[in-house]
Amino acid sequence: xxxxxxxxxxxxxxxxxxxxxxxxxxxxxxxxxxxxxxxxxxxxxxxxxxxxxxxxxxxxxxxxxxxxxxxxxxxxxxxxxxxxxxxxxxxxxxxxxxxxxxxxxxxxxxxxxxxxxxxxxxxxxxxxxxxxxxxxxxxxxxxxxxxxxxxxxxxxxxxxxxxxxxxxxxxxxxxxxxxxxxxxxxxxxxxxxxxxxxxxxxxxxxxxxxxxxxxxxxxxxxxxxxxxxxxxxxxxxxxxxxxxxxxxxxxxxxxxxxxxxxxxxxxxxxxxxxxxxxxxxxxxxxxxxxxxxxxxxxxxxxxxxxxxxxxxxxxxxxxxxxxxxxxxxxxxxxxxxxxxxxxxxxxxxxxxxxxxxxxxxxxxxxxxxxxxxxxxxxxxxxx
Amino acid sequence: xxxxxxxxxxxxxxxxxxxxxxxxxxxxxxxxxxxxxxxxxxxxxxxxxxxxxxxxxxxxxxxxxxxxxxxxxxxxxxxxxxxxxxxxxxxxxxxxxxxxxxxxxxxxxxxxxxxxxxxxxxxxxxxxxxxxxxxxxxxxxxxxxxxxxxxxxxxxxxxxxxxxxxxxxxxxxxx
Numbered sequence: 001x002x003x004x005x006x007x008x009x010x011x012x013x014x015x016x017x018x019x020x021x022x023x024x025x026x027x028x029x030x031x032x033x034x035x036x037x038x039x040x041x042x043x044x045x046x047x048x049x050x051x052x053x054x055x056x057x058x059x060x061x062x063x064x065x066x067x068x069x070x071x072x073x074x075x076x077x078x079x080x081x082x083x084x085x086x087x088x089x090x091x092x093x094x095x096x097x098x099x100x101x102x103x104x105x106x107x108x109x110x111x112x113x114x115x116x117x118x119x120x121x122x123x124x125x126x127x128x129x130x131x132x133x134x135x136x137x138x139x140x141x142x143x144x145x146x147x148x149x150x151x152x153x154x155x156x157x158x159x160x161x162x163x164x165x166x167x168x169x170x171x172x173x174x175x176x177x178x179x180x181x182x183x184x185x186x187x188x189x190x191x192x193x194x195x196x197x198x199x200x201x202x203x204x205x206x207x208x209x210x211x212x213x214x215x216x217x218x219x220x221x222x223x224x225x226x227x228x229x230x231x232x233x234x235x236x237x238x239x240x241x242x243x244x245x246x247x248x249x250x251x252x253x254x255x256x257x258x259x260x261x262x263x264x265x266x267x268x269x270x271x272x273x274x275x276x277x278x279x280x281x282x283x284x285x286x287x288x289x290x291x292x293x294x295x296x297x298x299x300x301x302x303x304x305x306x307x308x309x310x311x312x313x314x315x316x317x318x319x320x321x322x323x324x325x326x327x328x329x330x331x332x333x334x335x336x337x338x339x340x341x342x343x344x345x346x347x348x349x350x351x352x353x354x355x356x357x358x359x360x361x362x363x364x365x366x367x368x369x370x371x372x373x374x375x376x377x378x379x380x381x382x383x
Numbered sequence: 384x385x386x387x388x389x390x391x392x393x394x395x396x397x398x399x400x401x402x403x404x405x406x407x408x409x410x411x412x413x414x415x416x417x418x419x420x421x422x423x424x425x426x427x428x429x430x431x432x433x434x435x436x437x438x439x440x441x442x443x444x445x446x447x448x449x450x451x452x453x454x455x456x457x458x459x460x461x462x463x464x465x466x467x468x469x470x471x472x473x474x475x476x477x478x479x480x481x482x483x484x485x486x487x488x489x490x491x492x493x494x495x496x497x498x499x500x501x502x503x504x505x506x507x508x509x510x511x512x513x514x515x516x517x518x519x520x521x522x523x524x525x526x527x528x529x530x531x532x533x534x535x536x537x538x539x540x541x542x543x544x545x546x547x548x549x550x551x552x553x554x555x556x557x558x
Contacts, residue, residue: 353385353413353440360436362416362427370414376532378393378525 001086001161002314003042003280004094009081009101010071012037015344022090022334024302024315026364028325029338030372034345035318038338039282041082042165042316043189048100048146049162055147056102057111066104066112073344079103079115086161090333096121096158100144111142119145119155126154164279170195170269172262172289178238195269196257198276199230200239214271217301218243221294222264226252241268262289274302278311287321295323299330320372325365332358337368384558388415389424389433389444393524395480397531399445405537406551407558413440421446425461428473437471441557444471445550448478450510454546470557474550482512483547484527487540494530506543 008017013034019027029035040063047059063069070080079101085094101116118128127145134140145151152159167189174192199207207230215228227244243260244252257265266289273281287295298317306312319325337348350358350368357367386403390396396415403410416433417424424446427433433442451457454475467473476483485491486506492499495517503509517523541548 356436356439357387357414357416361430361432362436366414366416378528381522381525382529 001088001095001157002090003084003161004087004090004092005083005085006041007081007083007085008038008041010074010078011041011080011082012069012071013073013345014038014347015071015073017345017347019336019347020333020349021314021316022331023306023312024299024317024331025334025336026325026330027316027318027336027338028320028364028368028372029318029345030320030340030374033338033340033372035320035338036284038347039167039284039316039318042280042282043167045082045084045162046165048144049159051147051149056114056144057142060102060112070104071344081116084158084162086158093122096155098146098155098158100146113138113141114144115141117144117146119158121155161279164277165282166273166277166279167282167284168269168273169284170266172260172265175265176258176260195272196239196241199241199272200232202276210272210275213275214268217271218264218267221267221291222261225264228268263291263294266290267294270298271301271305274305274313274315275309278309278313280314280316283315283317285318285321287319287324292323295321296327298324299327303329320369322365322369325369326363328363330364332364335364335368337371339371384410385440386410386412387436387440387442388412389417389427389442390415391421391424391446391480392418394484394527394531395445395447395476397528398476398480398483398535399443401531401535402537402547402551403443403554406554410558416442417444428461429463431465433471434465434468437468441470442472443554444473445480446475447480448475448546450478472550472553472557474553475546477507477544477546478510479512481516482506482509483540483544484531484535485512485515486542486544486547487535487537488543489539490530490534490536494534504543507546 003021005021006019008014011017014037017038019038027035027038044059047054047062048056060066060069070078080103081099081101083097083099086096087094097120099116099118100114102112103115105111105113114129116129119126129145130141146159146162169189169191171191175195178193211228211230218225218228224245224247225243226246229242231240231242233240241257242254244254247253270283270286273283286298302315306315332350335350337350339346339348354367358364388396388399390399396418400412403412416427424444428444433444436442448454448457454477457475458473462473485502488499488502491497492502502515506512509515537547537551541551
């Protein structure tokens with residue numbers, strides 16, 4: 001099952017947005033246009049659908065409350081709304097459509113409320129709230145059906161799809177610094193040490209097979225890199241990754257992850273996540289810390305792993321990298337452009353003139369990136 | 384009519400923009416499909432991409448002659464046996480875009496403080512015009528782009544640069 005479309009209303013800096021998704025989608029936008037905010041809508045769905053340590057109240061509170069979540073450009077007392085379309089394949093009518101609207105309660109300290117929740121399967125409505133029960137007991141409207149095991153049996157498939165959404169934004173500094181990493185929250189999203197724990201919890205056979213594959217790619221991308229292995233520290237029990245570099249010494253030198261370069265760690269994180277699990281994977285700016293020539297290969301790398309896997313993992317990438325978008329094999333239907341306006345960020349597809357450029361054989365970078373480039377950016381150097 | 388640009392770098396892009404705007408004030412300019420050096424520009428041209436795009440929209444392709452023998456040889460080497468369609472303006476700055484910059488001597492001397500006498504009369508015969516420019520620094524491009532945007536005048540420069548004169552005539556022909 002794949003997410004084929006997401007419709008947002010009043011979500012953070014998006015007043016209204018419609019995003020069409022493919023096997024691999026690229027959210028392209030300049031700095032501060034809300035690329036991460038858009039990814040956060042997917043993480044929100046994941047947080048909603050958790051029966052333990054999740055749910056609507058938690059997911060909103062975790063984001064700083066409605067004040068921070070609701071679009072600044074929204075007028076009056078409006079709902080925040082998320083609608084998700086899901087299908088077995090793209091270009092198919094949606095099998096599932098889930099929609100959730102919620103708003104602040106009338107009283108200052110009261111919990112926020114579901115103002116609409118519905119799910120349709122192949123066009124038939126399975127439920128639509130508020131229903132008579134909700135009217136009898138308004139408390140019920142403080143929770144979604146998504147987070148209640150008792151209520152979501154008929155659409156467990158959707159709950160599972162949301163629950164498996166993973167966000168990858170590996171921060172090398174956090175991963176290298178154990179103390180720093182522990183002070184922050186380690187939950188479902190591997191930013192730092194959580195990533196090592198994720199590797200540690202993978203069955204040894206699978207883990208070794210994956211690391212061998214990753215080793216092959218790192219050998220190509222990282223000079224002198226030769227071997228990668230998992231190692232559990234016997235005295236502390238802490239999981240570690242170790243890499244061997246070919247040196248003038250005959251047997252090379254083993255280094256722990258805290259000595260890996262930022263680029264090596266980032267690439268390792270991307271590769272591991274692509275191999276790990278089959279839910280939707282959100283990747284934040286994969287170009288960070290990496291050589292442009294390596295970045296250029298990322299779209300092909302994703303497509304290759306998707307092709308070879310039994311269950312293709314849907315991938316959503318945020319980027320503003322020229323190198324990444326100059327890969328000629330990118331599926332242009334997966335491109336969404338984030339354009340900042342005075343009325344919040346708009347999500348657009350390519351224009352007619354950009355279509356002409358793509359049709360003539362130019363890359364997505366050439367067709368679309370000029371639009372998100374700040375006007376007169378060279379004047380920055382005259383600061 | 385929407386124009387596309389295809390230049391080597393930011394400075395050439397700025398020049399091309401200015402030229403079209405000055406010749407055809409009503410024209411709108413989309414984007415520059417180059418700006419990553421002349422190797423990529425040549426590769427895209429030889430892959431037929433600009434030719435294909437020029438069937439729908441005018442494309443202004445600008446490259447430096449540099450040390451090639453003359454403009455017709457460079458054009459032939461780039462286009463090979465293919466002919467450029469009418470809407471693909473393949474223009475060559477002799478020998479570098481910097482010569483076009485300096486060709487507006489009035490604005491250039493005022494901007495740089497370089498004496499008028501130091502600028503050769505026949506700019507297109509200078510082998511390496513960059514050497515006459517103020518010393519390169521990391522903000523070299525930004526400073527010169529700013530100059531083009533605010534002070535450079537294509538008509539005035541064309542009087543001292545025949546290759547620019549011809550480029551402007553071709554732009555006028557498309558409009």
